[in-house]
Amino acid sequence: MKQRDKQEREAAASKVDVLNEALPWIHRSAGKTFVIKYxxxxxxxxxxxxxxxxxxxxLKLLGIRIVLVHGGGKAISAHVKALGLPVQFKGGLRVTDDATMEAVREVLVGKVNQDLVWALNEYGHNAVGISGADGKTLKAEQIDPELGRVGRIREVDPSLIETILEDGYIPVVATVGCAPDGFFNINADVAAGKIAEALGADKLIYLTDVDGLYGDVNDEDTLIQTLTRDETHMLLDSGELDGGMLPKIRSIAEALDAGVSEVVILNGTYPHSLLLEIFTDAGCGTMFTRK
Structure with a gap:
């Protein structure tokens, strides 16, 4: 019995150590605005x-204002294929004709967004789902006729998001933009960066399925832990980036330029990577900083 009591005390003490480590980070984060791209x-x-x-x-219970911006690339591709439409990418962006745009709206707004809202609301009355078209939050224009209805964000109006935050909810944003001639498909990485800029967010987190940014994508030992704003711009200018990482890093650079203090790429498949990054001394992933 005594041996068991000792083991229980040691286990409890280790939990207290974790809480003690987290306490200053909790204090530092309370009241701040974090944009999470999922x-x-x-x-x-x-x-x-x-x-x-x-x-x-x-994070919400600990007083952090969370804005959740989501993509849905895999689900969109599966739906597009099921409809017999082509799946094409150019420069990391989905080629989106009118039929594909309808499929994007069906998946992002009608399914993925509502699934996330439902999951968050299982913990209480916590989340409100919107698209970038609601309240004209993401005003868009066409990037390139060859890409079809792929939009560049012309302006972000954060009023609706701010209202939802002030009312104590988590805005869950589907990245469909609006224009006088209809809807546009917005890259979710870019949208998260622009929303973070418009809100003056304290932190922007890209929660994805890679550990971070690698010097060599084929070598796990080349994970880059930190990059400054200047180093991020140098990486963009080097021409070494391609595919889906290019719009992500470009959006990170623009967010840092606009005043966002920190941006992090995290592996969301790693257990509790969000909490490890925010509330521990070690952190994880690749962090981009203004200085």
């Missing part, structure tokens, strides 16, 4: 999704 396998796997949603709920 995508990749972390969102596709139901068990991982439940875990991430629980972590987001904890």
């Amino acid at each position: 995508g990749g396998s972390a969102m596709e796997n139901p068990e991982l999704c439940r875990q991430v949603v629980a972590d987001i709920e904890m």
